[in-house]
Amino acid sequence: MNKFFLSLIFLLILNKEVFSQEKLLEKLELGLSGGLAVPVGNFSAVSIAPSLEPTPPGSNPIRFQGFLKNEGGQAEIGYSLGMNLTFHATPSLFVSFNYLQTQHSIDTRPQQIFYDANFKTQLDLNGNEFDIPGRLESDPYRANLFYMGLGYRLPIHRVDVRISALVGINNLEFPFYSWFFQISETTEIYRRPFPVDGPVPTNLKEFAYGLEAKIVYPISPKLNLNLATNYLRSDHPHGYWTDTLAASLSYQIDDEIRYRNLAVQFGISYRFGSN
Secondary structure: HHHHHHHHHHHEEEEEEEEHHHHHHEEEEEEEEEEEEEEEHHHHOOOHHHHHHOOOOOOOOEEEEEOOOOOOOOOEEEEEEEEEEEEOOOOOEEEEEEEEEEEEEEOOHHHHHHHHHHOOOEEEOOOOEEEEOOOEEEEEEEEEEEEEEEEEEEEEOEEEEEEEEEEEEEEEEEEEEEEEOOOOOOOOOEEEOOOOOOOOOOOOEEEEEEEEEEEEOOOOOOOOEEEEEEEEEEEEEEEEEOOOOOOEEEEEEEEEEEEEEEEEEEEEEOOOOOO
């Protein structure tokens, strides 16, 4: 697929006008944008079951084994910032080179509520109840996406409607998390992912693809305002070890973050060489 797009770009720009610097600048447009990052599908879903300690059939789990996200990423609405350079190969066809940064906080409240209701109160050897307060804290999802778009421009009166297909790379930072347990008035212990073979992966780089729709309105011969919506998705498998409140128990975790994001952005762009 990458070879196809590279070949297409080469054919689009390989004409005699391209070799004139002035003509080349007339085809370039530089833009900046910012707005919301809206998690969709599995990326925003809530799922408690994968994080619970595995137990034999017929028995109930008594603790969390970690904070798995393969069935529910629990991402909250965040922000997105972008930059793009567009090459207008013809009046209708264009190629864009894009960078997008998104950040989403992770909703840990479902695990907190489940812990308080099911695991907080324990029994000692004499059958007396006692509490072990616990809490889950997590880094946010931070994604840096580098991708290319191949699109079609449709002028409607003074407005341009642009539709493009997107392919690229999503460099997603691993969201480290920790379980904290208050085992006495003065002592708190925490549990955190640790390596299987080598370090816990901090950068989960995977192929990403999606679509973008943009409405562009000119405010001068060189400046445009735009409203854009793009949907990008990628899957990020990874592995690590965890240990539980019972420190003698460890689990090898094979997890996956299923990044599904809808960026809704306002932007401004500058068209080089326009009169």
